[in-house]
Amino acid sequence: GAVVSQHPSRVICKSGTSVKIECRSLDFQATTMFWYRQFPKQSLMLMATSNEGSKATYEQGVEKDKFLINHASLTLSTLTVTSAHPEDSSFYICSATSGGAEKLFFGSGTQLSVL
Amino acid sequence: GENVEQHPSTLSVQEGDSAVIKCTYSDSASNYFPWYKQELGKRPQLIIDIRSNVGEKKDQRIAVTLNKTAKHFSLHITETQPEDSAVYFCAASMGGNTPLVFGKGTRLSVIA
Numbered sequence: 001g002a003v004v005s006q007h008p009s010r011v012i013c014k015s016g017t018s019v020k021i022e023c024r025s026l027d028f029q030a031t032t033m034f035w036y037r038q039f040p041k042q043s044l045m046l047m048a049t050s051n052e053g054s055k056a057t058y059e060q061g062v063e064k065d066k067f068l069i070n071h072a073s074l075t076l077s078t079l080t081v082t083s084a085h086p087e088d089s090s091f092y093i094c095s096a097t098s099g100g101a102e103k104l105f106f107g108s109g110t111q112l113s114v115l
Numbered sequence: 116g117e118n119v120e121q122h123p124s125t126l127s128v129q130e131g132d133s134a135v136i137k138c139t140y141s142d143s144a145s146n147y148f149p150w151y152k153q154e155l156g157k158r159p160q161l162i163i164d165i166r167s168n169v170g171e172k173k174d175q176r177i178a179v180t181l182n183k184t185a186k187h188f189s190l191h192i193t194e195t196q197p198e199d200s201a202v203y204f205c206a207a208s209m210g211g212n213t214p215l216v217f218g219k220g221t222r223l224s225v226i227a
Binding site: 031032034041042043044045046049051091093095097100102103104106107108109111 | 146149155157158159164166204208210211212213214215216217218219220222
């Protein structure tokens with residue numbers, strides 16, 4: 001299957017700092033990327049949908065000024081957690097598609113720990 | 116929007132027995148229903164999926180059934196093995212570039 005690379009896999013940061021997470025589709029052009037957040041022992045909750053060249057669409061309750069999403073090219077989307085706080089500690093995972101849900105591929109996830 | 120309910124939240128079975136996980140969805144416009152297996156700290160892995168024009172699909176020990184009228188679908192794992200132990204998620208999508216909506220997950224433990 002197609003490959004979606006996500007970096008970093010793990011990050012520990014101090015409260016108040018910003019963290020950038022990258023999601024790359026390595027062998028296909030991702031017209032749409034989705035960002036999910038997963039708290040321990042819970043499900044994947046959709047944060048936002050990003051289409052290349054457009055502003056991201058955020059789910060209700062997700063602060064767009066706190067979770068900045070950029071999808072500047074067909075192979076790269078970034079999620080920046082600004083002024084991170086301990087409650088932002090979570091597993092963040094991206095997914096990318098070039099042709100709908102049946103061709104959706106997940107990144108390997110980023111475990112964010114904010115001290 | 117779409118809402119996916121999944122049951123049970125935990126399931127323990129003896130090795131060799133069958134396991135069944137059930138999901139319901141709310142939006143009749145959903146037409147694609149994948150099942151994922153996720154191990155701790157890893158990405159979800161697609162194990163089987165079904166489209167709304169099909170009632171059942173099987174792949175070796177894994178099968179999925181879909182009842183569009185009742186808006187529910189189920190995962191069946193036969194002859195379970197310890198390596199089947201993981202968290203399983205069902206999901207629903209309306210197709211195109213709409214996102215997957217996930218159920219809350221089922222933690223399956225297969226006891227040797």
